[in-house]
Amino acid sequence: MLFRGNRILSRHLRHKLAFGRGISGTGLKSGVQLNRAVFFAAIGGAFIGAATVFATTTKNHEKNKPPQLSTSPIDTVEPVVYADNNDFALAVEKMKKVVGENNVSTDEAELKAQSDSFFSTHHPPDPLKQKPKALVYPLSTEEVAELVKIAHEYRVPVIATSGFTSLEGQAMHTRGPNSIALSFANMHKILKIHPEDLDMTVEAGTSWQDIDQYLLGNDDTSHLMFGPDPGMGACIAGMVSTSASGTNAYKYGTMKENVVNLTVVLADGTIIKTKQRPRKTSAGYDITRLFIGAEGTLGIITEITVKLHVRPVVEFVTLASFPTIKDAAATALEIISKSGLQPNAIEILNEAMVSFVNSSQGQNDHKFLEKPTLLFKFGGPTKKDVDTQVEVARKIASKNLLINLETSSNREDNDTLWTARRAGLWSTYEYGSKVLENKDDVQVWTTDIAVPISKLAQVISETNDDIRALGFGDKFSVMGHIGDGNCHFLILYNSPDYKKVQKVVDRMVYRAIDLEGTCTGEHGVGIGKRKYLNKELGKETVDLMRHLKLLMDPRRILNPDKIFRVDPSDTLDAQFDAAHIHDHGCCS
Structure with a gap:
């Protein structure tokens, strides 16, 4: 014209x-x-x-035209379409050519192990459907990229796993059975180490314990350590994906503070490296942190460069017992905010947790005083420095009705005393068979929250009262990283009491959010906590997260349904409301 x-x-x-x-x-x-x-x-x-x-x-x-929005509210999102049986079969055949027949498993026992775990808080509501149909073992970043390209082409959901220790349903195959479990069991090499720069690069399936053993086993690195120490068996890619931390977080930080850079495979198979190796940079967006805590929904992490720290020359464990949890919390608060002390770790246990640990110990093992307890790690260049710190802590604890204080004097004693903290989850689970009516149906709801440090005693006390009022007085325990306001409640129950426990957990989480806290300090969101995000962060912030997800993974194949809804037809919340009626069968 x-x-x-x-x-x-x-x-x-x-x-x-x-x-x-x-x-x-x-x-x-x-x-x-x-x-x-x-x-x-x-x-x-x-x-x-x-x-x-x-x-x-x-x-x-x-x-x-539809309006061009900066966010993606769920009602503006199209329903998702995944592979049918034919497309899935074609995708698996192509994947076999990438990794070899021997690295693709359809063994029912292996697939079942990828579907659920007995210690998980949330089990698949429909276990016969919500499981993978194939388990793939790549050997390199390049193989992962080729596998993801195929998954992208055929719209196959992919869920990557490393240590498989997550607690909030992060590895659940909500879009099964035509989904792939991508295991990093064969990717656990330590690729590079730079002792002088205090960093090392590892593959996704390397556990934090493997790193610790490697560092201790070499003369030029035995003085170094990796800071975060979450649950036993946790691997680095999973720790990055959930922004895990553990008992050392008070001094050494969470994974957000301990990752230098990442190698990531995006949803279409593109490989990126998020940054170089300097300790700081102001070059553009902080892409590294975008993937930390994203739970595998934005990309699949294959290699990680982590920070290292200088190991304390001397480090001892100290236990302090008190009449009430408030006395213990008051001691911790003064040590953290007023004393000038810098413990390497500071943890809190309620009396039930201590009794569960004692119950799981053998006849000749160390028995702990069954009272609310603080555990400290004090470190320094000499024993005299550590003794001075212990004495300051003793004086503060004495003002808060200290009952007993016990300190280690060598590494063996350290391990013995720290057992009270490290064995918490397993001791609680074992105790379930002693106190629950149906001893063949032991369920444990393991959940965490975090609040400003000054509010932790309040949230613990109020939640304790709430749980006891429901009749679970001898069926729950509390442990927490009190140094950063993070605590864990572990509630034992039989399946018919699922909804009752769910309601008390809801009240605990909303209580924490009302106190300017968070629904999760280190477990991540997964499936179990996505319903709390709108209240904690605001709907618009969650809509922005969804917008990023859709931009980076438009076919929604990477760990779908985790953190927030990605499909308006998603009915998972309704499924979980009735989940207690199913026989999960994860561990038989």
């Missing part, structure tokens, strides 16, 4: 210019001025007309 208009305009101008020359006769200045005036008037009119047509067309077009 515009080009045709220009041809018409050209003929019109030639006529006007010829007429202008006829008037001027000799090409006088006034004739030239007239010609120029006519020319520019015509040009201006043509562009105004074209602009009007363009603006009108654009306006009508925009009227028919």
